Amino acid sequence: MMNFEQSERSLAWMERVRAFMDAHIIPAIPTYHAQAAAIDRWTEIPPVFEELKARAKAEGLWNFFMPPSDHDDEYFTSPGLTNLEYAPIAELMGRVSFASEVFNCMAPDTGNFEVLHRYGTPAQKERFMLPLRDGVTRSAFLMTEPAVASSDARNIQTAIRRDGDHYVINGRKWWSSGAGHPKCDFFVLMGKTDPDAAAYHQQSMILVPRDMPGVTLVRHLPVFGYDHAPHGHFEVLLEDVRVPAENMLLGEGRGFEIAQGRLGPGRIHHTMRNIATMEVALEKMCRRLLTRRTFGKTIAEHSVWEERIARARCEIEMARLLCLKAAHMMDTVGNKAARAEIAMIKIAAPKMAQQIVDDAIQAHGGAGVTDDFGLAELWANTRIVRLTDGPDEVHERQLARMELDKYRAELAA
Template identity: 60%
Template sequence: MDFSYSEKTLTWMKRLKEFMEEVVYPGEKIYAEQLAAAENRFSIPPIMETMKQQAKSAGLWNLFMPDEEYGAGLTNLEYAPLCEMMGRSEIAPEVFNCNAPDTGNMEVLARYGSPEQKEKWLKPLLAGEIRSCFAMTEPEVASSDATNISASIVRDGNHYIINAHKWWSSGAGDPRCKVAILMGKTNPDATRYEQQSMILIPFDTEGVRVERMLPVFGYDDAPHGHAEVTYHNVRVPADHIIWGEGKGFAIAQGRLGPGRIHHCMRLIGAAERALELMCERAKQRVAFGKPLAQQGVIQSWIADSRMEIEQARWLVLNAAYKMDTVGNKAAQKEIAMIKVVAPNVALKVIDRAIQVHGGAGVSDDFPLAKMWSNARTLRLADGPDEVHRRAVARLELQD
């Protein structure tokens, strides 16, 4: 077990770091200004498409895809430090076409999609020409138990009819969102884990309605957004089902493993940036006759943050190593562990950085408040802490 970065990984890291410094970090302010000036917040700042074309030209595109046919062909262990680097900026993942939920949806289509589904949806997603959303969570049920999902997918000749009420469909607010992957029940009488299926729904299909955008701690996350969406007698061709009826849970397990660890990789990057900002602020500001950096409590926060980030990073790398060597299913304990640890570590580090910044920390002058809201959300997204702790405990007891 060797987590040292290979020459291949170091080369990718150097290229990505240079691009972040030359393009992405300077682009953050322009992106925010263009979004603020737009008449409709759910429109795409022109700088984003410019940066995407630059990233594509630089060969920094679809780095998350382990299959060389579709992406860079990197293992999870090789991709980890790159994804971490992207996590330092809210806009960076999209710049490199490595943003959720598109990454998970692309992996689903690459692994389980038919040739026709790949041609129609995977190709434009890989090219960054369209966006997508993932429709799983429902407001009427405790969706942390996916067997509660009650959306109806009923066969009607050569079509399926879908009736569903979904929310927290991230990306549904984006005007480029052209397709949803929806999870629902095709056979309520089947065995517990064969009731669910996943189906592709073109977002302009009659009966699909975005009811509202859901704010996160007051942030609308435009132009990405998180939507409440209803599907009323939505009719799609039968060939829009992914893999086959009853395969929803199997697809979800294949999709959520990489998605969860990608979130954790990005959280390590967010925590690193927060720690850097904390150190810079502590050295610049003077209180009670000396720089904050010389105050004992601040030094303790800095030390604790460094130790916690390193622990979380090694746990991420261990999970990535296990996924690469024994597969996602066999690595489910390691994935569950880091899915609990990474958001909580990021929250603690970001919170300390906010405290060191004082009033500026909770403003939009620094990225810390937004970073905190994102990290807090990830204690719920892709399964709450409690579900992952339960999984770890059950697997430990089995062992």
């Protein structure tokens, strides 16, 4: 039986987060943008942001994303929320673009932290995970490559070759989110250690310190013109980068195994924030439609907008319920058994959000495509989620195959 009623523990933490956002984050938004406009955003961070982060940490509003764990307490202690309990809190954070980072719950650090928590050695955790836990550093995940169709990760060509006590890395990555952040300390990199192994055992993951010789940030990649500084998305060149052998994660040939453990939670965190995007867009749409008049009545009274508003509310509720179901299954039967539900929400939520934001832009007319109402950036940020952590087509293929498998045996018989 699935019960999606929010637990008392989740409600208590959510109210603390809501109070913090109302008292500190939302009033600081104008200051944040003003300070960001006055500095070099690739090398500096708005002072008010660092103040918010320090305040949140001091109040214990920190690292909500990790579910309960029965090990590694000496390395990490979280509030111990389940995925189901975290979902509404993540949605609340998603209402402000930078709020997740204030609470140290931002991608790709959450996924990289989970990799280290699950698969890292004690030495790796001391060196890389603890500073990430404390918000001292940031990180990046280097998987996608410009020269191949990276939606099939078997195509990845970056070479990781053993040389004595080191691995030597050569390759080119892109869409490496956070690689240029002034606090970025290391990369989790996926590359090929054995081209002759079985297809899903050729790839490995290794920890690469950001300041290693041979690492070059080639350029930042804007998203529909938005640079997302200081986080950003980067093309990274790796030329004869020598990394200590002890930086290999879990062992050679286990990159796909790690990737599956990493991407499950991250995919659902994105969708939690997508639901917040939908709510924000619908709020902006309704307020605009009620305050503008055309042809003798408010725009809200025209039937086409009544239809769009109704559809938006239905889709928000459907997406939220599917997200909660996926979270519930991750908590009760594990990420692997929940892969169909994770795929479903990863397919559905970004598409729904994109349409609702597009409708909100339409409701604002020309103002919707300016930066005045934040909808253009909201659309850009929503559209990219249909590509992050695997494009729609990959999840649709996986989901369709699982559905067809239900009938293959029956037809064969």
